[in-house]
Amino acid sequence: MVDGTGQHGRQRGEGPRRQGEIFDAALSLLAENGYERLTIEAIAERSTVNKTTIYRWWPSKAALLGAALVGTPALRFDVPDTGSLRGDLEALVDAVLALLTKPPAADVAVAALAAAAHSPELAVHARTFFADRLARENPVFERAATRGELPPDADPTLLMDLLAGAVWVRVVLRQTPIGEDFARRTVSFVLDGVRPR
Amino acid sequence: MVDGTGQHGRQRGEGPRRQGEIFDAALSLLAENGYERLTIEAIAERSTVNKTTIYRWWPSKAALLGAALVGTPALRFDVPDTGSLRGDLEALVDAVLALLTKPPAADVAVAALAAAAHSPELAVHARTFFADRLARENPVFERAATRGELPPDADPTLLMDLLAGAVWVRVVLRQTPIGEDFARRTVSFVLDGVRPR
Numbered sequence: 001m002v003d004g005t006g007q008h009g010r011q012r013g014e015g016p017r018r019q020g021e022i023f024d025a026a027l028s029l030l031a032e033n034g035y036e037r038l039t040i041e042a043i044a045e046r047s048t049v050n051k052t053t054i055y056r057w058w059p060s061k062a063a064l065l066g067a068a069l070v071g072t073p074a075l076r077f078d079v080p081d082t083g084s085l086r087g088d089l090e091a092l093v094d095a096v097l098a099l100l101t102k103p104p105a106a107d108v109a110v111a112a113l114a115a116a117a118h119s120p121e122l123a124v125h126a127r128t129f130f131a132d133r134l135a136r137e138n139p140v141f142e143r144a145a146t147r148g149e150l151p152p153d154a155d156p157t158l159l160m161d162l163l164a165g166a167v168w169v170r171v172v173l174r175q176t177p178i179g180e181d182f183a184r185r186t187v188s189f190v191l192d193g194v195r196p197r
Numbered sequence: 198m199v200d201g202t203g204q205h206g207r208q209r210g211e212g213p214r215r216q217g218e219i220f221d222a223a224l225s226l227l228a229e230n231g232y233e234r235l236t237i238e239a240i241a242e243r244s245t246v247n248k249t250t251i252y253r254w255w256p257s258k259a260a261l262l263g264a265a266l267v268g269t270p271a272l273r274f275d276v277p278d279t280g281s282l283r284g285d286l287e288a289l290v291d292a293v294l295a296l297l298t299k300p301p302a303a304d305v306a307v308a309a310l311a312a313a314a315h316s317p318e319l320a321v322h323a324r325t326f327f328a329d330r331l332a333r334e335n336p337v338f339e340r341a342a343t344r345g346e347l348p349p350d351a352d353p354t355l356l357m358d359l360l361a362g363a364v365w366v367r368v369v370l371r372q373t374p375i376g377e378d379f380a381r382r383t384v385s386f387v388l389d390g391v392r393p394r
Contacts (some may be wrong), residue, residue, distance in 0.1 A: 036233045085391075110314050117369045118312035118369065130371045152390060155382065161371070163361020164384055167354065168370070172314045174327045174358070185352065189359055191388030194282075194351060 021047045021055060023068035030065065031107035035115030035122065040064070066125020069112055074105045079136055085144035086187060088165060090138065093183035096167045110172055134160065143157050162190050218244045219251060227262065228304035232312030232319065237261070263322020266309055267329050271302045272387035278331055282341035283384060286360060289334065290380035293364045307369055331357060357389050 025047035030038050038061050044051035052108055058064035069075060077099060080091035099109050116126035136155060141156040150156075166186050179185075222244035227235050235258050241248035266272060274296060291301035296306050298336035313323035331354060338353040347353075363383050367375055376382070 020322075034233050036231050037371060092324075104357075113370055114311040114314035116372075117307050123372050126370060127372055150391060158382060158386060161363040161366040162359045162383065165364070166358040166365040167362070168365060169358040169362040173310055173323060173365070175313075175320050175324055183243075185355060186359065190386050191391050193386075194347060194388050 015121060018047070018049050018055075018073065022049050022057075022064070023072045025049075025069045026061075026064050027072060027074065027108040028104075028110065028114065031104070031111045034111065035061075035065075035119060038065075060121065062119060062121035062125060065112060065115075065122060066128060069125060069129040072108075075099065075109055075129075079139060081139070081143070085140070085147070085149040088140045088144070089159075089187045089191070090183040092140070092160075093163050093167060093186055096164050097171065097178070097182065100167060102173050113168075114172075159190055163187065215244070215246050216254075216268070219246050219261070220248075221297070223258075223261050223265045224269060224271065224305040224309070225301075226311065229302070231308065231317060232258075234264075235262075257318065259318035259322060260321055261315060262309060262312075263325060266322060266326040269305075272296065272306055272326075276336060278336075278340070282337070282344070282346040283388060285337045286356075286384045286388070287380040289337070289357075290360050290364060290383055292380065293361050294321045294375070295370065297364060297368050310365075311369075316371050356387055360384065 004170075022043065024044045026038070029042055029046060033042075038053055040051050040061055043049075043064070047054075056063065057068060073180075077095040080088045080095075082088050082091060098105075100106050112122075113126065116122045137160060138156070141150060141154075141159075144150040145152065145154075163186060166175055167182075170176060201257075219240065222240045223235070226239050226243060230239075237248050237251055237258055240246075240258075241251055242249075251261065255264060274292040277285045277292075279285050279288060297303050309319075310323065313319045330339070334357060335353070338347060338351075338356075341347040342349065342351075360383060367373065367379070
């Protein structure tokens with residue numbers, strides 16, 4: 001709710017140094033008002049960074065949001081190393097679950113990802129966000145392959161799409177309660193398959 | 198919100214009869230302009246149904262969209278009966294894929310579901326949409342249980358969340374190309390699991 005009335009000048013040329021505040025302003029405004037009502041002007045006002053400065057670094061709100069998605073600490077999570085593929089995947093499902101359900105990060109994550117669904121320009125940046133995320137998760141699959149838990153032709157991207165997708169559908173789209181053991185049951189499906197009895 | 202501009206009369210009681218045109222107008226405007234800019238006024242204008250009439254049937258744009266999501270033929274797909282659980286699930290994945298990628302239905306489906314992610318009121322209706330969808334898919338799982346392809350404690354809801362979620366993440370959020378055999382590979386993950394070699 002900061003409004004830089006007559007305080008510009010101070011921030012001139014400080015783009016990179018005050019990047020965190022610009023990202024915070026962009027993401028909180030996105031969560032509050034949605035992508036369509038988001039403007040660089042409002043981001044400038046809330047972050048008290050001059051809008052000319054913001055435009056110098058990011059030519060559009062989509063470009064700024066894309067950078068914010070990848071750069072904000074709010075949407076990061078530690079990559080687990082539990083000693084088993086099953087344990088790591090359960091931890092990843094819990095991390096995605098926390099990201100999409102625990103405010104304030106959840107409001108931002110859901111709003112930004114949902115906005116990407118209908119803005120082609122933002123979608124480009126959502127792709128970067130996911131590629132960045134998958135690159136971070138890669139050690140989980142490399143370690144699993146080394147331990148012999150994953151066949152050489154397994155597709156880690158599809159595996160993560162299944163797990164993250166189940167969380168998205170359940171808590172964002174379907175919005176129905178999940179049990180305590182959601183991560184365990186979800187991971188069991190993709191690792192163990194369906195075994196008729 | 199209601200402000201009857203004295204034009205009711207002509208459409209009195211025609212709500213159900215012209216429902217299809219109201220739904221079409223609501224969904225096409227949603228796809229074009231997004232949820233935030235959608236108004237009952239614009240829906241009235243495009244469908245040429247008086248807005249007082251629309252308000253009489255649905256008290257808000259969220260209520261109208263919820264009814265449109267469940268009621269529109271554009272978002273329906275036939276429930277497959279291929280003779281095997283694997284075949285039925287692959288057909289369902291292909292149907293979800295078509296729903297989320299083939300215009301004009303895809304624009305509507307993606308816009309409506311994405312909007313549900315950040316409108317609590319619309320989310321209520323999105324839940325109805327998914328419950329309705331799952332009820333339609335139920336015969337697939339009943340037949341599979343009868344054929345012995347599904348253990349009694351299998352969770353069809355979670356299975357569909359995984360499959361539909363993988364499609365959503367891949368084509369809506371991540372927006373990366375999918376191969377010809379996406380349905381086969383995705384279904385294989387949840388039915389066969391990961392078999393180390």
